Amino acid sequence: MSKYILKRVLLMIPTLIGAGILVFFLMRLIPGDVCELRFAGTGLYVDQEQIDICRKDLGIDRPMFVQFADFMFGFFTFDFGKSMWTGKPILEEIGLRFQLSLQVAIMATIVATVIAIPLGAISAIKQDTWLDYAVRAFSIAGIAIPSFWLGIMIILGLLIITQEMTGIPWMPPIEYRPIWVDPVHNISQLIWPAVATGYRYSAVATRMTRSALLEVLREDYIRTARAKGLVEKIVINRHALKNSMLPVVTIIGIEFAFLMGGLVVTEQVFNLNGLGKLFVESVTNHDYAMTQALVMLVVLIFVITNFFIDLAYAWLDPRIRYS
């Protein structure tokens, strides 16, 4: 097992270098740069001298390979430098958003898991009954409805319903406060994006739970368990459900990693100051340093999540051994 862990950790290094090369050069293929955008982007008088000063200041006038070496060295020493747009340390900027994105990802995962596993199991156990059809319709709707659209509908619904009921329109807070500072404010802001994204996320997991459980329920050992006279509840919970969780855990893990940096539109709809919004802003601002750091962070999250998913396999299925 320890050999396997070491091998997986070492494999992360070329993955990260590859991602670093890709993001570094792809960003520079986009025409324009942060200085031009900053000075020309508002249509005011543009002084070329000022743009040149800005480029020199940020180091983007240096040869490409020097900039790349600087970036990779910074990455491996955990010094990402400063944002080219705000001038603030990148780790500080990311740190501010990380806690919000992590909380939304955790809440959405809880929402998704709470919905998906019971519904998927019911759907499989009651296959081809009205209950199964209802769950399937619910989950297909979840896949079909974009979470940002659902988010917009939630906000509009809240505004309209509260105005109808109380005369005063209410919407979720638009500024973040950590849960330990103001739990009511925090939850009333983050529960809605968690529901909007968790629903879509649950839809995929529900479908996966259903199909995996159906497959397991047809296995010989389930038939044997039933033939031995075990009660159905134990057959399902102890023997079938646990063994059908392998693909579900994979889906949940990958979705969790995606939520950490991929809630680009939903974060904008709910005005969440998370990593997805920072990602969009840094790309539109041509903030190379920030974009590179964010890509590396997301790659790292994916690599680590996959690593933990693989470890979870061994716990879920003792037949799996890493040697």
Next chain:
Amino acid sequence: MLKQTGRLALAAAVGLGLAAGAGAAKAQTPKSGGILNFVVGSKIPSFDGHQETTFGMIHPIRPFYSLLIRVNPANPSDPTDFECDLCEGDVPEATDGGTKYTFKIRKGVKFHDGTPLTSADIKATMDKIVFPPEGVPSARKAFFRAVESITTPDDHTVVFKLKFPTAAFIPALATPFNFVYSKKDLDEHGMEWHKANVNGTGPFKFVQHQPGAFVEGVKYQDYHLEGRPYLDGFKAIAAPKMAVRLQAIRGDRAAIEFRGFPPKARDDLVKALGDKITVQESDWNCVLLATPNQQRKPFDDARVRQALTLGIDRWGGSKYLSQIAIVKTVGGVIFPNHPLAATKEELVKLKGYGEDIEASRAEAKKLLADAGHSGLKVDFSNRGVDQPYKVVGTWLVDQWRKIGVDTQQRVQPSGPFYDTLRKKKDFDVSIDFNCQSVINPIADMTKFLGSAGNNYAGFEDPELEAIYAKIEKENDPKALRNLVRDYETRSLSDEASGIVTLWWYKINPHRSYVKGWKIAPSHYLAQHLDQVWLDK
């Protein structure tokens, strides 16, 4: 408070200050207290006003600073009404043949860290803007080309000596980005310090900035204007999406957004909230231009450029586009409400401004045929921003189709768009815009000169340059106005080197309990917030 009575005051009586909702409000006694929450649709690059150019910085940071002079917040629609902020009394008149301005500095003003303000702080600030040391960016250095020297005869006097008299100086000085810094900060911490730190003499003290989230300020008890500010503090909440800003006002998470909403958003808010919403509207000192690239054939031919401007139905466009976009006013090279701007009678004489659009289009087709370019194809570069770029761009495509021009619109995000406009120059016609803060026509109209750093049409027009040279030095109001008409006719009609589409129109719906804020013709102005109070 004094009206700037220079030569631009010639027609202060001319209908100025649209501010439809602003003037109607009844005078009320301001109440003190409360926190103003407002939403900002752009990001803060840094806190340094001297090097930044965006309202994303002005809206949250301006309340921490004072200026030497400012646009009168009680009358911001008047482009000639300036008042002292850190200077004493009235804005001074020029002496020595219009080349010397002497400002008396207020006594007893303190920076937020307790340092007393003296003329040395004004000089250090203006030196940084006008004569920045090598390697120090100053976005508005070009505004002060006329300044020869800045001196401080004593602790409370600052003298600006100009190389030549110019009406552009006072408006340039009132630019809201000219934050007054403490000399001590500049000396001790360097020229970069203000990018991430705040120490001003403004009505609010900086509390915190959470990047991407909000900026918070609290009332400065020792503010130099007695009884101000009325607010206990403010919070500027970042909200890049317009829908969020709109819903934030509807749900009372924010009381106001200072940049402006399109007409539909205004109507939605009014429909939902009725009299809980007040709407202020004004002409906006921003204009969208269609810039023909004269480095490419056949756009080096004036007939082709004239055809393009003749094909645009500006009066009709104003009527219909103003219902869906933040554009409305038909105008020439000068902000439409300025005394120097063309009247309608003057405008209709220009090519493309006639009210008979069919006659204009017939002339356009004839010009294209004469030039041998009937069925012209145009590669039209546009910026990927909805309001108003894509709306106006799509309208232009349709307008030009009516004179037989086949236009391919190429929409790109801001970065690549500016790369195309400024560096690659691989476009036939491009959208461009001119958006200024203080209305400063003499400076603003340089945009139409081929030699201007921000003109991307790629042409030389010595005659236009000669007219501008005369404008810069003309002191007689009537002669100045005539010269501006010559400049406008040459630029927009005879040569059609610049094509003005429509001027923007600012619409600010806000919670009715927000009082004291009057709409200005620019989203950069009147943002110090010392005049704002909450009627709750």
